[in-house]
Structures are given as structure tokens and as C-alpha cells.
Amino acid sequence: MGRVFFDTRKNCHSLTGAYTVLSSDSGKVFTLNAAAGAAITLPAVGNGVGEMGEGWNCRFYTGTLFAGTDWVITATTAVMRGVISELATGAANGTIAGTTITFELGADSLGDWVELTCDGTHIFINGLTTTADAITLA
Numbered sequence: 001m002g003r004v005f006f007d008t009r010k011n012c013h014s015l016t017g018a019y020t021v022l023s024s025d026s027g028k029v030f031t032l033n034a035a036a037g038a039a040i041t042l043p044a045v046g047n048g049v050g051e052m053g054e055g056w057n058c059r060f061y062t063g064t065l066f067a068g069t070d071w072v073i074t075a076t077t078a079v080m081r082g083v084i085s086e087l088a089t090g091a092a093n094g095t096i097a098g099t100t101i102t103f104e105l106g107a108d109s110l111g112d113w114v115e116l117t118c119d120g121t122h123i124f125i126n127g128l129t130t131t132a133d134a135i136t137l138a
Contacts, residue, residue, distance in 0.1 A: 014063065015040070023049075026056040031063030032103060037071035044076050047120045054120035062103060062112040071103040073114070075123055082125025084114065084135045095137035101125065107134040 010029045018038040019030075030040075040060075047053040060073065080101070083094035101114055112134050114127035129135050 021052075021058070023051055023053070023056065025058055026052075028058045030058060030060045032060060032066075032071045033063040035064060035066055036068030037066050037103065037105065038069075040071065040073040042073065042075045042116075042123070045079050045118060045121065045123060052118045052123070054118065056118040057116060059113055059115045060101075060103075062108050062110055065110065066103070066105045066108050068105070070105045073101040073103075075099050079121070080123045080125055080137065082123075082127075082137070084125070084127040084129060084137060086129050086132050086134070088129075088131045091132070093133065093135065093137055095125070098137050100138045101127075102136045102138070104134055104136060107131050109134060 011027055012029045014031050014033045016034040020041045021043055023043050043050060043052045045052050078097040078099045080098040081096055083092045085092050109130040112129045114125060114135060117124045127135055
């Protein structure tokens with residue numbers, strides 16, 4: 001019997017301004033596509049209705065170089081843990097119990113990315129930039 005392939009395309013969502021991420025956005029790839037950055041608010045972490053529960057995940061890419069302000073992704077509580085690797089320096093930018101991921105104006109490169117994965121208690125961060133401090137964690 002042959003293989004059956006279903007629609008295997010990623011669910012992409014282009015952001016051009018402020019956005020409140022939904023629990024139903026799990027699995028999405030977001031592209032940051034506005035020169036003037038904006039605020040992105042994540043759902044609360046937990047396994048209740050409307051929350052970012054176990055297995056929830058998404059990814060953010062720089063799709064347009066920023067000209068006005070940063071893009072800032074914010075969690076409601078200090079639950080972010082992880083690291084962003086920097087190709088230019090070979091260094092890493094990490095956090096334990098952070099609330100904010102910032103795609104920095106002037107340091108950004110097309111294709112910089114951050115992946116978020118939730119276990120129902122924490123948001124684990126993994127990402128890659130081409131230049132130093134293009135994505136910062138706090």
C-alpha cells in the first residue's frame with residue numbers, strides 16, 4: 001500500500017501589529033512583518049481553557065527588518081527558560097524565569113527565530129540569530 005500524505009504545510013500567520021496569542025495558535029509559525037515592531041502577548045501557562053498547556057508550541061521569525069521599534073513577546077509570569085544562540089559571536093543569550101523576549105531594532109536579520117514550547121508549567125525557549133544581541137531575554 002502506498003503512503004498517504006495529508007496537508008503537511010505549516011500554519012503561518014503574518015503579524016503586522018500587536019497581537020494576543022491564543023491557546024488555539026499552537027503549532028503556528030508567526031512572521032514579524034512590520035517595520036514598526038509591536039507587542040505580542042502570550043496566553044497564561046497552565047492546562048486550563050484558554051491557557052498555554054502541555055505540548056503548546058509556536059515559532060516566531062523575523063520577516064521584515066525593523067525600522068521603528070522592537071518586537072516584544074511577553075509572558076504573564078516569569079516562566080520562560082532557555083537560550084538564544086548567536087552565530088556572530090558563538091555565544092548564547094539565556095534566561096531562567098524570564099518574562100520577555102525582545103527582537104531588537106537595529107540588530108535584527110531576516111530569518112532570526114525563536115521557538116516556544118510549553119510543558120504546562122514553563123515556556124522553553126530555543127532560538128538563533130545571526131548577530132550579537134539581536135534577540136534578548138529578560
